[in-house]
Each structure stands twice: as structure tokens, then as C-alpha cells.
Amino acid sequence: xxxxxxxxxxxxxxxxxxxxxxxxxxxxxxxxxxxxxxxxxxxxxxxxxxxxxxxxxxxxxxxxxxxxxxxxxxxxxxxxxxxxxxxxxxxxxxxxxxxxxxxxxxxxxxxxxxxxxxxxxxxxxxxxxxxxxxxxxxxxxxxxxxxxxxxxxxxxxxxxxxxxxxxxxxxxxxxxxxxxxxxxxxxxxxxxxxxxxxxxxxxxxxxxxxxxxxxxxxxxxxxxxxxxxxxxxxxxxxxxxxxxxxxxxxxxxxxxxxxxxxxxxxxxxxxxxxxxxxxxxxxxxxxxxx
Amino acid sequence: xxxxxxxxxxxxxxxxxxxxxxxxxxxxxxxxxxxxxxxxxxxxxxxxxxxxxxxxxxxxxxxxxxxxxxxxxxxxxxxxxxxxxxxxxxxxxxxxxxxxxxxxxxxxxxxxxxxxxxxxxxxxxxxxxxxxxxxxxxxxxxxxxxxxxxxxxxxxxxxxxxxxxxxxxxxxxxxxxxxxxxxxxxxxxxxxxxxxxxxxxxxxxxxxxxxxxxxxxxxxxxxxxxxxxxxxxxxxxxxxxxxxxxxxxxxxxxxxxxxxxxxxxxxxxxxxxxxxxxxxxxxxxxxxxx
Numbered sequence: 001x002x003x004x005x006x007x008x009x010x011x012x013x014x015x016x017x018x019x020x021x022x023x024x025x026x027x028x029x030x031x032x033x034x035x036x037x038x039x040x041x042x043x044x045x046x047x048x049x050x051x052x053x054x055x056x057x058x059x060x061x062x063x064x065x066x067x068x069x070x071x072x073x074x075x076x077x078x079x080x081x082x083x084x085x086x087x088x089x090x091x092x093x094x095x096x097x098x099x100x101x102x103x104x105x106x107x108x109x110x111x112x113x114x115x116x117x118x119x120x121x122x123x124x125x126x127x128x129x130x131x132x133x134x135x136x137x138x139x140x141x142x143x144x145x146x147x148x149x150x151x152x153x154x155x156x157x158x159x160x161x162x163x164x165x166x167x168x169x170x171x172x173x174x175x176x177x178x179x180x181x182x183x184x185x186x187x188x189x190x191x192x193x194x195x196x197x198x199x200x201x202x203x204x205x206x207x208x209x210x211x212x213x214x215x216x217x218x219x220x221x222x223x224x225x226x227x228x229x230x231x232x233x234x235x236x237x238x239x240x241x242x243x244x245x246x247x248x249x250x251x252x253x254x255x256x257x258x259x260x261x262x263x264x265x266x267x268x269x270x271x272x273x274x275x276x277x278x279x280x281x282x283x284x285x286x287x288x289x290x
Numbered sequence: 291x292x293x294x295x296x297x298x299x300x301x302x303x304x305x306x307x308x309x310x311x312x313x314x315x316x317x318x319x320x321x322x323x324x325x326x327x328x329x330x331x332x333x334x335x336x337x338x339x340x341x342x343x344x345x346x347x348x349x350x351x352x353x354x355x356x357x358x359x360x361x362x363x364x365x366x367x368x369x370x371x372x373x374x375x376x377x378x379x380x381x382x383x384x385x386x387x388x389x390x391x392x393x394x395x396x397x398x399x400x401x402x403x404x405x406x407x408x409x410x411x412x413x414x415x416x417x418x419x420x421x422x423x424x425x426x427x428x429x430x431x432x433x434x435x436x437x438x439x440x441x442x443x444x445x446x447x448x449x450x451x452x453x454x455x456x457x458x459x460x461x462x463x464x465x466x467x468x469x470x471x472x473x474x475x476x477x478x479x480x481x482x483x484x485x486x487x488x489x490x491x492x493x494x495x496x497x498x499x500x501x502x503x504x505x506x507x508x509x510x511x512x513x514x515x516x517x518x519x520x521x522x523x524x525x526x527x528x529x530x531x532x533x534x535x536x537x538x539x540x541x542x543x544x545x546x547x548x549x550x551x552x553x554x555x556x557x558x559x560x561x562x563x564x565x566x567x568x569x570x571x572x573x574x575x576x577x578x579x580x
Contacts, residue, residue, distance in 0.1 A: 119501045182500045188540075188547075195561055197471055197565060200535065202464070205464065206569065211473065213473060213509070216509045220507055222566055223563075225563065229555035232555050233552045233555060240547060257522050261523075272488070273512055274488075276508050
């Protein structure tokens, strides 16, 4: 098998490093639209080839490791590779724009596109931040539909299993709704909090007096603006629905604060703590760092 | 000097461990209203005495290391110690209730109460989580007023400097407004997010699919419900004002998402990232973990 990683940033670089460490039988190609990034990928020594191969075969797996909108724009350009029998997958955090782009392809070509999303990442960007073990023990969501070729799904599953991940399948709508809640909404809140503080009249004292809790809470606000503006733009309906639900709960907290209702606040905080613990146990196992 | 730490939890325990490691000339006493916590403090071997000394002298410094409301309730009971010349300080994250309690004391006694707040902490609780270096390199805010005895202020400054912290002074109103923004609002958002997810119809998939960003963002949602319900109840006006400002900024993000205005989102996210970096540099130095 030959794997072509399109986009040699954090995710693409980590896929390549992980495969290099675990699957020496596979050929690895890397391509990036940014010449500096592609040169960095070449210099890393992780890839067997860089750039875009001249021809594709059924032994090829193309992994689009670029932000959502870029992946959707690339998909129609892959017609020759798909016609040659290659399988295509992606890693984008929002699947709806890719599903739309997919519909512009002929059904026989669509069948070899398996949309996916590894539930792992970092606020850091670029090949330099990539890690061979990024997907080890993590979950990957694939969103095949009734027209997707089972052999293509199996090939993409094999990629993620080689990287130590567990694969599950969901519908695109469910994926985008869940990710809106677990990832996109927390990022939105962190960005908005920090943006508000930058415009605050108490700004100077605020900057002096942040502590470790703030640092952890806002770590995701250090994430890449290109990627996140695309995610917010492309998952708008699901994100705004998640935001509405959050605002309902926040409104209940607001009322309890205004009423100085210590018991209601205690109950809600204790409940939140239990939910966090349950979610981390489910996703990270018993030894998560509460 | 003798230091009596009232409340041998995370903060009180860390003060005691830090002083034990750095200031062997000072006698250390520890007291806790919870018999199990006081027994744990005694067993730790950090204290020279446990419980409440029979008498106080001008060489005594009493540190109230209990939540806001408990500290405010304790203050009037310290009249005999203050009358004997002892100095009193505290560590609470909201100062307004303590300022109110302070006004019930005679002015001569008020003069030896120096309200304060170390800008350091953890989502963990209890003596077992305490660390000698918790305050090393951190800032401590003191909020003396025109009636506070400068010698008492100097004594409390000496305590924090012995623990490796830098002391600054602010008004109580400024302190409570700044902490509402840097600490109380982030906690509120984290609690509300997690509480909302616990009631979400997608809950099962949400629990399976959280990643490292969620874990960091919600770490503060693991904090103690007793302490945080008190903080929210006692800093209501400042917290709700901070929340209103945050909601204005969040509303701008919401509009940009609904309009799919990628450029506005990119600009706001890039701005937020720069603000975070500036705040962390100011509070933690150049080598903070962005």
C-alpha cells in the first residue's frame, strides 16, 4: 500500500510519523500546498516521496489532512485518482461540507471516499509539532453511507488501527452535532472569553493576575485561526444549536448567582464535576488526569 | 513569629509546607474545623502544633485559609487574638464579604487585619494535594485600606515573600472585578458547559468522543463545589458584570458564525490568541506553555 498524506501539518505529520514507526511495509508520500511546509516534510526524512505522484493505482490511499474547507475544495480534483481505484479519506472536524462536495462526484467514485475524523489534536500546528503516538489509544469516527465500498472502509480502518486508534462509525449529522459540543463550543467559549478580556478596562491587572486554571481553560484559544474560522463557518447550524443549549444552562447559573442561591449552585457544580469525570473515564479510561 | 493556619486544605497546607521548607525559625500551628482534616494535618508532621492556641501575642500571624463565607464568619470570633496584638490575613478569592465582616470590628482591631489573595491554586483539594512550591513565582494581592497598620501589612508581605511570591496591593473592588474575569467567569463557563453536556440527547457519544482540548478546558470544572458555590454567591455583582461583557463578545462571534463571515472569525480568533499570549507572558514569563 502507498499512503499519500495531503497536508503535512500536525495531523498529516503525525499520521506519517506513526506509520513510519509501525508500518515499514507501506510507502509514504507527503504533499503540501505551502512550499515551505512541503520542504519541511521532505527534510524530516519521514516520507519516501514528496509532491503529487504522477499516477495512482488501487493500492493508493490518499489522506486529506487539511482544514475542512480546503478538503472540500480538493475532493473534486481527485477524480483521476479515484477513477484509477485509489481510496480517499480525510481528517476534518466538520463533515457536512465534505459530504456536499462528495455529491458532485459520480457514484462509482464516491464509493471509494470514506470521510473520517480522528478525535485527537493539539493547539499546536505544523510538522514540527507532530507526534508518532498522537492517535494511540484515541478514537476515530468514520462516516460511510450506504453507497460506500466496504473494502474502502476496511482500508481506512486499517490505517487508523495501524496507528493504534479505535474506529467507530456514525452519521455525518451525528458527528457534526457531537463535535460541535465536545470541541467547537469549548473553542468558541475560550476564544470569546480571551477576546473580551483583551478589550476590558481592567486589562492590565487581568494580564498580571491570571493563574494556572486560566492557562488550562484557554489553552485551546491558542489554536490556529485559519482552521478554526473554517470550522466555525462550516459547522454553523450545529454549533449555534449547541450554543443555544449551553446558554440555557448558563442562564440557570446566572439566575442562581443573582439570587445568591448557594444550594442550587452547589448542586449544579457537583453535577458538572460528575459529568466531567464520567466523560473523561469513557474517553481516556480510569487513569485520566482529573 | 508563630503562624496559625486556619484551614489545612490545599492552600493552608501549601502555606505550611512552604514555610516549613524555607523558614525554619517560625513556629507553625494548624487548625481545621473538620476533625479528619485536622488529624491529617497532624499526621503530616508539618505543624509544630494543631488546634487553636490558648493565647495570642503580637508575634502571632493568623492565616484564614478557608472559603470566602467561612472566612467572613470567622473574622468576628478573632477579637481576642486581635486584641492581644496578633495580625490576621486570609486567602479568599472574593474580598467583599470579608470587608463587610471587618467593619463590625473596632477600628483598632481592624487595623491588624490585612485581607489578601494568592493568585495560585489547583482544581484539587485538601492537605494531600498541597505543595511547598505552590506560591513560588506567583503574585499575591493584598487589599489594605487607609486604616490598616503598615506594620501588619509588612508582616503579611513577609509571609508571602518567604513563600517566593510577589506582593501587590489593589482596592477590594478592583480585586473582585479582576478575579471575576480571570478566574470566576472561566469556572462558571466550564461548569455550565459540562452541566449542559450531561443533559444532552447526544450524551453517550459525547462522553466517548472528548479529547485533550476538552480535558484541559474543563479541568477547572473538577473544582470543589462548596468553595465555588460560595465564590459565585459572594461575588455576584462583579461576576454578572463580567458575564455581560463576555456575552457581548460571544454575541459578535455568534453573528459572524450565522453569517459564515470567515474573515471576522479569523480576525477575532487571531486577536484572542494574541491576548492569551500577552496575559500568560505577563503572569508566567516568557516560558509559559502556550
